[in-house]
Amino acid sequence: DGGITQSPKYLFRKEGQNVTLSCEQNLNHDAMYWYRQDPGQGLRLIYYSQIVNDFQKGDIAEGYSVSREKKESFPLTVTSAQKNPTAFYLCASSGRAAGANTEAFFGQGTRLTVV
Amino acid sequence: GIQVEQSPPDLILQEGANSTLRCNFSDSVNNLQWFHQNPWGQLINLFYIPSGTKQNGRLSATTVATERYSLLYISSSQTTDSGVYFCAVTTGGSQGNLIFGKGTKLSVKP
Numbered sequence: 718d719g720g721i722t723q724s725p726k727y728l729f730r731k732e733g734q735n736v737t738l739s740c741e742q743n744l745n746h747d748a749m750y751w752y753r754q755d756p757g758q759g760l761r762l763i764y765y766s767q768i769v770n771d772f773q774k775g776d777i778a779e780g781y782s783v784s785r786e787k788k789e790s791f792p793l794t795v796t797s798a799q800k801n802p803t804a805f806y807l808c809a810s811s812g813r814a815a816g817a818n819t820e821a822f823f824g825q826g827t828r829l830t831v832v
Numbered sequence: 833g834i835q836v837e838q839s840p841p842d843l844i845l846q847e848g849a850n851s852t853l854r855c856n857f858s859d860s861v862n863n864l865q866w867f868h869q870n871p872w873g874q875l876i877n878l879f880y881i882p883s884g885t886k887q888n889g890r891l892s893a894t895t896v897a898t899e900r901y902s903l904l905y906i907s908s909s910q911t912t913d914s915g916v917y918f919c920a921v922t923t924g925g926s927q928g929n930l931i932f933g934k935g936t937k938l939s940v941k942p
Contacts, residue, residue: 750929759918759932759934759935760932762930765929787891805873807873819928820879821920823875825874827874
């Protein structure tokens, strides 16, 4: 099936530990995005990538890092510098910003909890 | 930057009732999407509707770009319609990134 796969579904992080969230898509989309959602809130942009080997910071990038070595993959690392990492993380992909169809699709999310 | 405001923030309906959710945006947009977030957190695409009207079963949406608003209509609501409905837009300056409203939380009672 075509779509976006995030793993793991649930993740527990100890204080001071880095963790990496996986996001893979087989939609042949150029653009990929990471969003964070806190309880009762909308989604806020962490990082985005419009093309392989290039990415930009979103509104709340501090304490996070990404890479985009392959078109299909856009992993997010939550570093120990992120002071309040407990949240729901959603990955999305879409066609290029300048393209005719930029409809975005989301993965099922990763729920990260600090223990 | 652009502001996206959704109303009402909360809505409680009896099963079978109809409802209208509204999304206002403060600047011109390239694209607009409506999503339903289910109880497990997944965002389900409802409509990709930068302008005009679309229908899909009991749901329909209208975007009037010149007046900067979009409406989502739910007819004959069912308990499975419960969840949070988000409106999200992209602009010329957002480089394809979706900017979300805070959502409308819908509860449909049996």
